[in-house]
Amino acid sequence: MSTLKTFTREEVEKHNTEDDLWVVIDAKVYDLTRFKNLHPGGISALLEEDIPGQDATEAFYGLHRHEVLERPQYKRLQIGIIEGEQPQIVGKVNGALSDIPFAEPTWLTPGYHSPYFNEKHRKFQAAVRKFFDDYVYPDAQLREADGKRPSQDVFDKMAEVNLHAMRMGPGKHLKGLTLMNGLVTPEEFDYFHELIIQQEVVRCGARGYGDGLLAGCVIGLPPVLNFGSPELKSRIVPDILQGKKFICLAVSEAHAGSDVFGLQTTATKTEDGKHWIISGNKKWITNGTFADYFTVGCKTEDGFTVILVERGDGVETKPIKTAYSATAGTAYVTFDKVKVPVENTLGEEGGGIFVMLSNFNHERWVMCCASARSQRLLIDECMKWTAQRKAFGKPLNTQAVIRAKLAGMIARTEAIQAWLENITYQMCNMSYKEQANKLAGQLAFLKMYSTRSAAQSAADAVQMFGGRGVTQTGMGKFIEHYHRAVPFDSLLGGAEDVLADLGVRQAMRGMPSNARL
Numbered sequence: 001m002s003t004l005k006t007f008t009r010e011e012v013e014k015h016n017t018e019d020d021l022w023v024v025i026d027a028k029v030y031d032l033t034r035f036k037n038l039h040p041g042g043i044s045a046l047l048e049e050d051i052p053g054q055d056a057t058e059a060f061y062g063l064h065r066h067e068v069l070e071r072p073q074y075k076r077l078q079i080g081i082i083e084g085e086q087p088q089i090v091g092k093v094n095g096a097l098s099d100i101p102f103a104e105p106t107w108l109t110p111g112y113h114s115p116y117f118n119e120k121h122r123k124f125q126a127a128v129r130k131f132f133d134d135y136v137y138p139d140a141q142l143r144e145a146d147g148k149r150p151s152q153d154v155f156d157k158m159a160e161v162n163l164h165a166m167r168m169g170p171g172k173h174l175k176g177l178t179l180m181n182g183l184v185t186p187e188e189f190d191y192f193h194e195l196i197i198q199q200e201v202v203r204c205g206a207r208g209y210g211d212g213l214l215a216g217c218v219i220g221l222p223p224v225l226n227f228g229s230p231e232l233k234s235r236i237v238p239d240i241l242q243g244k245k246f247i248c249l250a251v252s253e254a255h256a257g258s259d260v261f262g263l264q265t266t267a268t269k270t271e272d273g274k275h276w277i278i279s280g281n282k283k284w285i286t287n288g289t290f291a292d293y294f295t296v297g298c299k300t301e302d303g304f305t306v307i308l309v310e311r312g313d314g315v316e317t318k319p320i321k322t323a324y325s326a327t328a329g330t331a332y333v334t335f336d337k338v339k340v341p342v343e344n345t346l347g348e349e350g351g352g353i354f355v356m357l358s359n360f361n362h363e364r365w366v367m368c369c370a371s372a373r374s375q376r377l378l379i380d381e382c383m384k385w386t387a388q389r390k391a392f393g394k395p396l397n398t399q400a401v402i403r404a405k406l407a408g409m410i411a412r413t414e415a416i417q418a419w420l421e422n423i424t425y426q427m428c429n430m431s432y433k434e435q436a437n438k439l440a441g442q443l444a445f446l447k448m449y450s451t452r453s454a455a456q457s458a459a460d461a462v463q464m465f466g467g468r469g470v471t472q473t474g475m476g477k478f479i480e481h482y483h484r485a486v487p488f489d490s491l492l493g494g495a496e497d498v499l500a501d502l503g504v505r506q507a508m509r510g511m512p513s514n515a516r517l
């Protein structure tokens, strides 16, 4: 490591002209003489009265994210450090917990306790966070921007520690696998471990990429694992869990979304009864553009049946342009007389609704994990921004109206996480069938509440960030992205109003017949 030159502040002050332009940012000395013509913010900003030869820390952090100084092309501008001083501002440290108040759930905040998470969960969380920071975060920033599928390297790395398998939750599919380099055994792995993974995934702050990172598998594979024949499972599951083949869930259609009984894709049996012939279309299918397998909801003679379709003759996928990145692989899928062996039926013929309902619960729970964690990201960003940004001569957080917005954001996020942990505990203690019955209403309400809260917090965050909250680069980039992508959470896995109604109808069914005021 080269030792940096040291300067006194008096020495730096002498370099205060357009042709000899130094500044101090967080005790580091930068020579901007040649850079000034390339500065994206223009020359004049650098020549303002209190900048040349001065300490520009406050001015800099009012306009730039810290990561700007870490980019190699800008890092080189540093020529030294102020004698006897140390930089105080710390950038992103891979694997580290945030020390911003409320930016982590209580169980990850020093000094707080949890009835749910033990020491093993904590070690597991630390390893998963480091993994995502090291391998996934950089890829997320690239792919969200260029819209290409998440890199195969990332899928392979995830497969090495069996993350694809763990994202399916606890169960037989984990048997014999080494999880996260042995940090947890398949028998110990519970829904709290899965919650950790689902929450760490979203910290990359790239919603389209988050879905591109095989969200299709998270919702498309469980019906195969839970209802597929042993032959089907042994043929297709290993490659999927190794990140070599891809699967998606194909239920919603141009004609019907949350209303699964309104679906129009048909599956009819061939005369010999050995095959299904499937025709119809599916819309908004996450990972559909690159999927090898489709878990398809079909209208059959007996009602509604779920069937696994393999990419082949008669299957076509086209990308759909949505508000987030094409990296998610959102597709319009058409099935034109696709011939599928009846052995690919998942669950009973006509029993698709049970397959779907149990799957919906897990899908909605995953989405609640993600939404709860994304809202922490908002807190992290807003707490920092409102402390470092000055308006009317004072930091933004000196304004009561800003603090009121932060209060709402924090209270909602804490409530969601606490409710989520309670439901997760119930899941740990209920069979899959019991979960389908007892938790459908709870999860419907939690998802509805999470996504309404998220939309409110995203709107509040935009108000705090002002123009930067609608700008795709710079200080507000995560806020702009989140605000743009937040409606996805409120629609995928069931629209808010539909879920709210589902929860109430389930509660009504549980009303004792003799209940009176």
Ligand code: HEM
Binding pocket: 023, 030, 032, 039, 040, 041, 042, 045, 046, 051, 056, 059, 060, 063, 064, 065, 068, 069, 074, 077, 473, 474, 475
């Ligand atoms: C090492 C020193 C600096 C570097 C590497 C740098 C780099 C950049 C970059 C990359 C941007 C584009 C926006 C972004 O990505 O955040 C930017 C914007 C800007 N910079 Fe700098 N800058 C430096 C110092 C300064 C200083 C000392 C000032 C003076 C106040 C300044 C004022 C601005 C302004 C006004 C903008 C436009 C911000 C906006 O559009 O919101 N910069 N700078």
